[in-house]
Amino acid sequence: MEWLQELQGIVGEPNVKTSRAQLAAYSYDATAGFQSAPDAVVSPASTEEIAEIMKLCGRFKKPLVPRGSGTNLAAGTVPTQGGIVLLFNRMNKILELDMANLCVTVQPGVITADLATFVESNGLFYPPDPSSMKISTIGGNVSENSGGLRGLKYGVTKDYVMALTAVLPNGQTIQTGGKLAKDVAGYDLKSLLVGAEGTLGVVTEITLKLIPLPRTQKTGIAYFTSLEAAGATVSEIIAAKIIPATLEFMDRGTMDAVEQFMNLGLPEDAEAMLLMEQDGDEDAVERDVNQMIALARANGATLTAVARSTEEAQRLKAGRRAALSALSRKRPTTILEDATVPRSELAKMVRAIEQIAKRNQVEIHTFGHAGDGNLHPTCLTDSRDLEEMARVEQAFAEIFEAAIDLGGTITGEHGVGEMKSPYLEWKIGPQGIELMKVLKQAIDPDNICNPGKLFAKSTKPRVVLHYG
Amino acid sequence: MEWLQELQGIVGEPNVKTSRAQLAAYSYDATAGFQSAPDAVVSPASTEEIAEIMKLCGRFKKPLVPRGSGTNLAAGTVPTQGGIVLLFNRMNKILELDMANLCVTVQPGVITADLATFVESNGLFYPPDPSSMKISTIGGNVSENSGGLRGLKYGVTKDYVMALTAVLPNGQTIQTGGKLAKDVAGYDLKSLLVGAEGTLGVVTEITLKLIPLPRTQKTGIAYFTSLEAAGATVSEIIAAKIIPATLEFMDRGTMDAVEQFMNLGLPEDAEAMLLMEQDGDEDAVERDVNQMIALARANGATLTAVARSTEEAQRLKAGRRAALSALSRKRPTTILEDATVPRSELAKMVRAIEQIAKRNQVEIHTFGHAGDGNLHPTCLTDSRDLEEMARVEQAFAEIFEAAIDLGGTITGEHGVGEMKSPYLEWKIGPQGIELMKVLKQAIDPDNICNPGKLFAKSTKPRVVLHYG
CATH class of the missing domain: 3.30.465.10 (Uridine Diphospho-n-acetylenolpyruvylglucosamine Reductase; domain 3)
Structure with a gap:
């Protein structure tokens, strides 16, 4: 094949992979339900080589799909239209x-x-x-x-x-x-x-x-018997003009999974957890963490703790760190989403997710970044069960709708990829889609660069939510 | 005129100005040497009215030039191709x-x-x-x-x-x-x-x-007998991992003008001044300002001071605040530029500006934001003297070239407008210009929105600098 020979000419034969096993290894990323093999996997060594590969792709109309480590959660690095997967393993300095x-x-x-x-x-x-x-x-x-x-x-x-x-x-x-x-x-x-x-x-x-680098950092934790109390604490932290370095959240289901996995002795009656960290100068850090803990207590936190050492801080953080691993153990397929809302809407959004999961009879637990409203509703399911997967898809559509209703977005940090492309219009409107397509068409008229991502063949019809 | 009647229909007759005096008032902004009258000046009251005005401009191929208060320094708000100037005086809530x-x-x-x-x-x-x-x-x-x-x-x-x-x-x-x-x-x-x-x-x-809002702020000042000592102080402040809220600079010529204007008693032997402010928590602010002053002294600052009150801080800041006004008094025309360099190149850039001014026999003094490398070389001239203006233009071309040579940019905060458009390619290259034109053409194919800005008819040939 002419294109393959040219490709080998650009980067050297050992840097082009085309065996079945190698193509299979780059046919998926961290997203469930998407798989498609590329025609070749290439490892260039320089900007100049990438420019030559791009020109080759233009001439042969080959899709070019750049890929880091493939941790993408929206099928953004799956070569769904074939073509050349571009690796950076030789450009890692x-x-x-x-x-x-x-x-x-x-x-x-x-x-x-x-x-x-x-x-x-x-x-x-x-x-x-x-x-x-x-x-x-x-x-x-x-x-x-x-x-x-x-x-x-x-x-x-x-x-x-x-x-x-x-x-x-x-x-x-x-x-x-x-x-x-x-x-x-x-x-x-x-x-x-x-x-x-x-x-x-x-x-x-x-x-x-x-x-x-901040001079010091400090970690605190608080457990609540109600979601709303945790949400109110988040709001009051911000209202007190404290901007914490991190402010992490786990719901009941996530804590249960973590406890089963790790036996950390998390309180059994807790509905929600907030992990709070501040960094900066010692006095300010001390003051902010103490004030955050005081606000948690004033909102009825049943258990609070402040780490007195790095080791204690690691212990407090261990549960939140293990959240995804702990949840993933429970069912064959884990779908991690990142619907994001204004931080004032945090508790409402978590409640909405609970109701949506219940109504669709699917298992969804939520953890995430409470400080910036970036939640990770995580569905435990089995991609081989098509009937259940249909309910999962419906539940996520409703979750995106709820996020939009609350002034949020369909993706805070994972990207749109191919998976969320049918929902992009919900966030940015038909005018926004049109403008983005105009930009894409102007810059990449032959649709060489990662085709099939961001822009869906058709937008999903919006769902109507029944609250309360 | 049909377009004018339609325009009046959209916003109401009193909100469209077309008298000679009114058109003259919106024929220029704060940039010397650019003037061109619009066909009308319109004050819409809503997004919807602006959408209607945009459609009208599209149908009648009228340029639309949005304008705030006209403080632009790159002729960005001068209607150089006529058309409609859009004001926001009724959209100010x-x-x-x-x-x-x-x-x-x-x-x-x-x-x-x-x-x-x-x-x-x-x-x-x-x-x-x-x-x-x-x-x-x-x-x-x-x-x-x-x-x-x-x-x-x-x-x-x-x-x-x-x-x-x-x-x-x-x-x-x-x-x-x-x-x-x-x-x-x-x-x-x-x-x-x-x-x-x-x-x-x-x-x-x-x-x-x-x-x-930061809890407190503190101001310090230091005068140096050499430019390089001030530049070294800036570098050492950053190397000490201090990020000051402001770090302002004035050269000898600017201080002379300020002293003539205000009689503040600035030291006569000073070649450079640094005004340093930190904000945040009290202890950290105290520590940072003291350390900045200590670094200035270690670099040979001849006079330093730290304000002990808001009033003292205002006094220390008065000189820097008055820089532009003080310089503007000296000649009929003031041209304020904003060439910007990586902050490590500050002293080199100020020296280059001095040499360029001397070589071209024009008067340029420099002040600006030392912390972010954003300098304001300010030329005192007379726009009626065409021979002098030719030398001024040459000097600024050389200043832009020097900024680019040092890894900088032709504009840090003023914008390109029409005035600097012939130099834009120097910063972003022909490929960058091509990409920007592709974007502009895709989004605004009829060139309705502020035409003539950013993109020049032709790029100025680059100048060759003779250093040392």
Whole structure:
């Protein structure tokens, strides 16, 4: 095949995989229910090689699907229309740490946690911390605009991207941004590429802003016998003008699963848990954590604790950290969603999820980032049971509808991918879809870059929710 | 004229101005050397009226030029191709302060300083503080992605825009974003519109993120007998992991002008001044300001002071505040630029500006935001002297070239407008220009929205600098 020979010519034969086993390995990501084999898997070594691959894809009309570590939860990295999967395993270097301008320049294949550890060893801090960070790549984080636990206080990936090099669908390479706190030279191309899920080009080099590492951090925890009490505590923390570093939530079902898994001795009567962390200067951290715990108690928290050491903090955090693993053990298929609402609507949203699960007779438990309203309703199911899966799909449609009704969004940090594309219009309206299609068509007229993602063949009809 | 009658029909006759005097009043902004009268000036009252005006402009191929208070410094709000100037004087309301989600929703015509005062009276903080904030509108700030003194620590306007309503060139209205800390539902349309200088549509409603008001702030000042000592101090402040709220700079020439204007008793031997502010919790603020002053002294600062009261702080800040007014008094025409470099290159850039001014025999003094590398080389000249103006233009071309050479940008916070459009390619390259043109053409195929801005008929040839 001509295209394959050319591809081998660009990157060298050992860097193109086409065996059945290898194609199968890249036929899925972390999303249940999506699988499709690519025609080839390629590992380029440079921006220049990626530009050549892009031109080749343009000539042969081959889809190009960039992939980090495949932790995507919306089928964003499944090559659903075949084509070439682009890996960054040979572009995984930290290129420069600039201590004078507090930034780091990396290739896309660097593992997020490795970057975090590296900059922390230099007294600096890269705050975005998606739960997949031990596996995920920075390139994937940039393409998905990944969030994490620290979103409320520190923002998300896009807030740290200072400069990008990217290869466009026309084969041209652009540099956008710079080591600059301020730059208004034309349209914000950088923000357009961040979170575009690889549909507008391939990001090949990234400069990330760093900040000084906080001097100290402190962890507290509170258990509540009602969801509403936990929700009120979240609201009152914000009203007290405290912006915690993290403010994490687990519901009853998630805690049950964690307790079965880990025997941490979580209180049996708790309906909700809040894990609170603050970082910064010692006095302020002490004051904020104490005040958050006091607000929890005033709202009827039955049990509270503040960690007095790093080890104690690790113990308090262990339950929340294990939430997804603990839930995943219970049924063959786990579907983790990320409907997000204004933080004032947290308790309402969790209640809505409970009712939706009950009505559709599916098992959904919720944990997530209470501080920024980013919830992870997690469905435990079995993808082989088509009848149950239909109910699961209906339940998630209702969850997205509820999030939109409350002023929220269908995805806070996972992306749209192919899985959520039939719901995108619910959030951004037909005018928003039209504008996004105009952009995609203008930049990628042949639909080479990650086709089938973001834009659905048809939008799902909206569901009507029956509250109360 | 049919279009005029229709326009009057949309907004009511009293809200359309067409007298010669009125058209003359909107024929220029704060940029020297640009003037062109519009065909009409219109004051709509709602998003719906703006959508109707946009459709009218589309049918009659009339340029539509949105304008806040006309403080633009790059001719971004001059109707250089005629058409309709769109004012927001009837859309100037603060619509909602949401204390639970820490955000405020406003119409574009709200004056920036009024918004800041309003939210501060509620214990909240809107950090972006462009120098024009007493006159400028939030809508103008959003369209220009305005910066200010607090850019390094707090970011710029785009970092605070949570949601926008905008009317697109096709007459459709979109809502993008939400009261959400996390939202990855499709392309970041919000960031595309922020800083687009009105060339992709008209922003008609804005939701801005707020943060808790810092508990305290403290101001220090240091004078240096060499520019390099001031530059080294800036670098060492950052290297010490201090991120000051503001870190302002004035050169010798600016201080001379301020002293002539105000008789503050500034030291006569000083080559450079740094004004340092920190805000936050009391202990941390105290520590940071003391450490910054200590670093200044270690670098040979000849005079330092720390304000012990708000009044003293005001006195220390008075000189920097008066910089532009003091300089403007000296010659008939003042041209204020905003070349920006990585902060590590500050001293090099100021030296380059000095040499460029000397070589071209023009008077340029520099002040600006040292913390984020955003300098304001300010040329004192006379726009009636064409021979001198040619030298001024050459000097600024060389300044832009120097900024680019040092990894910087042609504009940190003022925008490109029409004035800097011939230099945009220097920053973003021909591929960047091509991509921006593709976006503009796709969204505004008839070039209705603020035509002639961003994209120049031709790019200036790059100049070659002779250093040393």
